Amino acid sequence: GRGGPSLLQLTLALIKPDAVAHPLILEAIHQQILSSQLLIVRTRDLVWRREDCQRFYQEHAGRFFYQRLVEFMASGPIRAYILAHKDAVQLWRTLMGPTRVFRARHVAPDSIRGSFGLTDTRNTTHGSDSVVSARREIAAFFPDFSERRWYAEEEPMLRLGPVYYDAE
Ligand code: RTP
Ligand code: MG
Numbered sequence: 582g583r584g585g586p587s588l589l590q591l592t593l594a595l596i597k598p599d600a601v602a603h604p605l606i607l608e609a610i611h612q613q614i615l616s617s618q619l620l621i622v623r624t625r626d627l628v629w630r631r632e633d634c635q636r637f638y639q640e641h642a643g644r645f646f647y648q649r650l651v652e653f654m655a656s657g658p659i660r661a662y663i664l665a666h667k668d669a670v671q672l673w674r675t676l677m678g679p680t681r682v683f684r685a686r687h688v689a690p691d692s693i694r695g696s697f698g699l700t701d702t703r704n705t706t707h708g709s710d711s712v713v714s715a716r717r718e719i720a721a722f723f724p725d726f727s728e729r730r731w732y733a734e735e736e737p738m739l740r741l742g743p744v745y746y747d748a749e
Pocket of ligand 2: 710
């Protein structure tokens with residue numbers, strides 16, 4: 582039969598300066614996204630202003646790594662993606678692997694961080710940790726996207742539909 586509009590969860594992915602600075606690693610991460618079930622909805626290359634970076638990581642203000650995280654994230658080009666999938670937040674976090682680099686190497690050596698992470702700060706990638714964070718983080722990087730009302734009522738979701746299926 583005919584399906585209605587299909588709603589996909591959205592997440593924000595960042596490729597951090599350590600990975601963007603290395604063309605082979607950037608390309609490898611991009612290829613991992615393409616060969617996953619995640620859809621790339623938007624992408625943007627930029628250098629972060631320190632103030633935007635501080636605001637983005639506000640929840641970590643005061644923690645011992647905050648200052649170096651902010652300095653690092655503003656230190657060079659980054660890439661932002663909006664990614665979509667029915668379980669986008671968790672799927673992207675699984676592809677990244679654990680935050681801590683030694684844990685990533687031991688528990689998920691084939692993950693992005695397990696493969697390419699250098700330290701707990703220079704760990705190649707960021708991903709939203711919930712749909713609430715995703716909504717805020719997507720708005721920070723893609724303000725026009727949220728304003729165009731791509732979102733469903735509560736959660737950041739991509740309206741793909743209407744999607745028509747054969748032979749149901
Ligand atoms: P992310 O936000 O990147 O997905 O990572 P997460 O939720 O798994 O980790 P979280 O605890 O929220 O940490 C936020 C960012 O801080 C950096 N960090 N550096 N010891 C350190 O130098 C240190 N610890 C955490 C991480 O790179 C993470 O992106
Ligand atoms: Mg986090």
